Amino acid sequence: MQGGSSGIGYGLKYQARCISDVKADTDYTSFLTGTLSLKEENEVHLLRLSSGGSELICEGLFSHPNEIWDLASCPFDQRIFSTVFSTGESFGAAIWQIPELYGQLNSPQLERIASLDSHVGKINCVLWWPSGRCDKLISMDEQSIYLWSLDCSKKSAEVLSKDSAGMLHSLSGGAWNPHDVNSVAATGESSVQFWDLRTKKKVNSIERAHVRNVDYNPKREHILVTAEDESGIHVWDLRKAKIPVQELPGHTHWTWAVRCNPEYDGLILSAGTDSAVNLWYASASSSDDKISESSVESPRQRVNLLLNSYTDYEDSVYGLAWSSREPWIFASLSYDGRVVIESVKPFLPRR
């Protein structure tokens, strides 16, 4: 299914929504992706970018019992990852380990380290402790946030705490603040909420309806990017949460996912249901205190903020991940199961 301009393609057998960068893999640039098929046997693919960077190789293919709605790789162990799955009627989440020596086995089975069974409800996502070797996890459903402690050796997970956001908020996803590990952002029906894990209380919120996705800027504290259904992408400064620092037009239809580059400040990637991935540059200066100036100038600059639009997709793009090993590379996954790796090197800002 090779196609497109510069992108390297890889086809999954079924439809799929999620792709994750394998952060702990320091030797290769690899991604994990899982399929979403209601009726077929679902698979998890471990993809590796060949050393030349010209080919995407399937390193491992594992069957997964249910359709996968969310997948996240463990930041400190490349063989561990989490999935959120659905049986059609109910949702569940589990931590998996890729078996050793899977290359030699014919039909390797994933090893289930732990099931987050005590979390019932419509789970949206599982978040790993943002960096470093820490065995904490968060799982989120529409109403509550669970904090787990994972013990890989004992293969068990315990609920440490449970925060309830209440029925009305219907949380849809979130992000763990990499600058402050006690803070978690959760997207809800009418706002983005910030939870303090110690006090288990909502500390702050951005009143913004229909936020689909949220990501912290890993290079810059207090900066948060949100993607919204109709009104595009907004960059926020959490200290001044009333007004967005910057506004990007987003996509023709919904903006589904948004990701800040782990290395290059201001580089933002967004995926939309208009079958496109857009690369933005949100100028760093605007996040300073010169908001008034930049917002005056922004109407004219806004046009130039879009660095590139990758439109070589057949369906809505839901999955999006930067590579942390080679931060100029990103993987995107459209609903028809097509993984495309692109390099943004030509668009990198000069340093």
Added chain:
Amino acid sequence: MATEAAPMDEKAKRMRDLLSSFYTPDPSISNNASSISTSFDNINSTSFDADQYMDLMIKKSNLEVLLQRHVQMAAEIKNLDTDLQMLVYENYNKFISATDTIKRMKSNIFGMEGNMDQLLQKIMSVQSRSDGVNTSLFEKREHIEKLHRTRNLLRKVQFIYDLPARLQKCIKSEAYGDAVRFYIGAMPILKVYGDTSFQDCRRASEEAIEIIIKNLQTKLFSDSESIQARAEAAVLLKQLNVPVDSLKAKLLEKLEQALDGLQIKPEEASKLAEYNDSSKDEETNDQGPAKIHEDAVRGFSEAMRAYREIFPDSEERLFKLARALTTMHFENMELYIRKRVSAAQFLGIFRIIWEDVVLMDEVLPEAALSDLSAEAAQVTLKQFVARTFSHLQQDISDTLLKFDINQKEVLKVVLEASRKAVLQGTADIFQGFRQLLDENTVIFVKMKDLLIGWIQKGFQDFFRSLEAHFLVLSGKTSSSNETEGLIEGKSSDKIQAGLILVLAQLSVFIEQKVIPRITEEIAASFSGGSSQAFENGPAFIPGELCRVFHAASEKLLQHYIDTRTQKISVVLRKRFKTPNWVKHKEPREVHMFVDMFLQELEEVGKEVKQILPQGTFRKHKRTDSNGSNTTTSSRSNTLHNDKMNRSNSQRARSQLFETHLAKLFKQKVEIFTKVEFTQESVVTTTVKLCLKSLQEYVRLQTFNRSGFQQIQLDIQYLKAPLKETVEDEAAIDFLLDEVIVAASERCLDVIPLEPPILDKLIQAKLAKSKEHNNNTVSS
């Protein structure tokens, strides 16, 4: 040799040369030049060598020529001889007459000396007699002179004795000038002899002078007296050595107080301006406040003139006063234009002020009042221009917000009104500015270039800020840091989608109609502003403004669609979030969200119809999307029909494969085309976006059989009305199918409804909605 044409000339010339050589003492000097030029052949030169000449002649000429030459020469020689004889005779004659004259002179002089002696004797006797007369009359003359001197002295004494009485008389007749003159005349004498002989006299006259001084002072301070008289009084006082400085200080203070009366207060200014205009029409109306004001200022300047003459050292102070008045005028003017002021009113006030300045400038040319006022006028004028534009923007925004959007058909009215406001406003501005430009006051003529610059820049800035204002009004940009107040209150409320549409269309109007018009106007009457006025920012650039408004109109239209789809999105979200689709019950009727969806669309249609123009080719529009589209839709239709027949889950996978294959082979249907400013385009885009949203919502759910059937039913029902409203049928078909496909993909047990049941349910729904409509119509 000599040609035949000029032998005579040559001859005459030679003759003259010969004669002149005869008379001049040294012939070599005069003939030097010619002798060199005519070396050999010139017979007349001193260096003439006859032998050489002969040789040359013989060599050059034949016999005939020589003979001819010979004859010619002989004739010449004869001629010369006679000429010489004549000369000698003439000279001789002159000699003879000269000797005769000398002889006559000699005889005349003889006998003159005797007469001379006689004359000398007579003169001597005349002198001795005159001396005798002189000595005899000397004594008498001395006496007369002495008498005369005594008489003069006596007259002076008489004057001094009369002085008090005379002064009294002067006081009575108020002829202070004379009195002071008399007193000063008598001063030296009084000073010398005042203590002795004229003691009484001095005291009396001093008393009189006291009175005079007092009178003069009162006169100086009395306002009823004319300035002229007061000035005179001051001059007199000064002559009397009365200390005037304190007086001066007092007077100037008074003048300062008078300034207050001259203020043009903002609240009175409009009245003043009106009267100024009306008094022009009818000259008789002299009692208008403008006239009064003018008189007051005239009086003020007269006073200044007088004071200046009286107290030459007080100039500085007067300058200060005049400047103060000028700056006060302009400050008041600034206050005045803070309110809404027409250009005519502005000009009226301006003229008054300028007249005042001119009046004062006449009196105090050194105060540089015109420069000062020119500067101040520039500032004021600039402010006026800026204010005019901000008023216009306010007008437009007021017009936009004035109406209650919720009323029926009001959008059209709003659009018309705001269009009119823009056109009328700009026309008014032009008219006003033209008045300003036509004004012939010196100061305006000077500022013309600047003014043009400001106007151009004003328009540029105006449209920029208007665009920003539109965006703020539409709620696209938050008005957090600037322009709070009225707009802020509105934007925090829900912004009416209709208003956004109006703004979009208004932007188009501005881009296409207003800006070209303004460009014309500017080219016609406001071109050629000095480039210095806007070195920093560019002046009026219509191209950029067009671009800005073009972008704004597109942005606003997009925003309109966004807000509309957002509304529908909320409906859809509710629809899909609420039920448990996995445990859905059998479909009994078309779900009501369809009604809401259609209702919203209808509203969009209504709004759009009021404001946007119709697209040109309504139903044919779809042909310009790819031809393969129709096959695509039929393709997915057949696919869809196929699907109806299959219930086997085993085949679902091949089905998926088929969809993939289908997607591979068809061209991407362009769902997201560019929005145009037509009714159809906007509605179509809205529908497309909503259907896409619908598809995305469906993909997020998992359905059981009944759930799927419900979706199928709803979509089937939507098909007909949507196709009616939308121009791009192919895309709609495609999107509707996509929804069904998405639902079937997310369905655990795909068994579609049988077509008859589908039909029946749809018919039931149609009947019901018809009945509902009838009810609402009848009620």
